[in-house]
Amino acid sequence: MVATRRDPAVHRGLDPDKLVTSALAIADADGLSAVTIRRLAQQHDVTPMALYRHFRDKDELFAALAERLLAGVELPEPDDRPWDEQLRDVLAAFVAALRPHPNVAELTLTRILTSAPGLALAERTLALLQLTGLDLDQSARIGRQVLCSLVTLVSTEPGAEEHGAPEARDDAIHAKRTALAALPPRRYPYVVAAADVLICDDSSDDYYRLGLDLAVAGIRGVSPTG
Known part of the structure; x- marks a missing residue:
């Protein structure tokens, strides 16, 4: 009797809903550009081909993300x-x-x-x-x-455009605030005064x-x- 090979995505209990949840978490943490079929497959310890059973390409995955929202x-x-x-x-x-x-x-x-x-x-x-x-x-x-x-x-x-660890986001926001605060106050009095709110x-x-x-x-x- 010839054994049949099980689909790794089925074997690991993957389904579109779980994959969308994982992709959403990646996007929330690192931005939309970080969401790829390869990274999603690595996160679930399967090959990229296993994910194509659920999404034909990244565009279809992105459509599913939009529909989730x-x-x-x-x-x-x-x-x-x-x-x-x-x-x-x-x-x-x-x-x-x-x-x-x-x-x-x-x-x-x-x-x-x-x-x-x-x-x-x-x-x-x-x-x-x-x-x-x-x-x-x-x-x-x-x-x-x-x-x-x-x-x-x-x-x-x-502040939403800053990705990565909270410390890195805080550093990036602080750098932007510092840059605005360093502008010539005589030339940009309102921008300098409102630097905190303008940045974050x-x-x-x-x-x-x-x-x-x-x-x-x-x-x-x-x-x-x-």
Whole structure:
């Protein structure tokens, strides 16, 4: 009797969900560029070919990462409050799902309209924008821009671009602050004075609260109902 060789990925209990979790952890720690099929295979002690059983290439893996983040958006139930209050809660739910993973946030841009959770977010956003008196085309333009702006808000959070060990991140942030503080104060008085906040705001909650407030206020400013 000829023995059959078991798939190493099956033998080790690998599945797409576990692989996405591992890839997300790599991206969170070292940035999206660090996520490769080879590194993921090494982490699970299998050959890269074993992973191709689940993902045809890195693009498919990245699509799965994006869908993981979008699946984490907990949309609030519709209610009778004004459209702007409801929309802020919807946008806040989107930010809350992206916020723990700033290095991966940008991947969601191409998956919002190609995944079930992304489509649910888009549909709810458009429905609320229709309550502003805008026509559907303008609602679509605004909805697209505001979701894109929130992805950028997360991916460019001050300090989020620093990867590696906490000590290395702290050193990098300190070096940037020092560089701004060393600028000629007569020429750049406001930049020098605001160096700490410009490089890394100590209150990330305030950072996101302000971003959401500005997004909703901007929509109010261009809507017929104000």
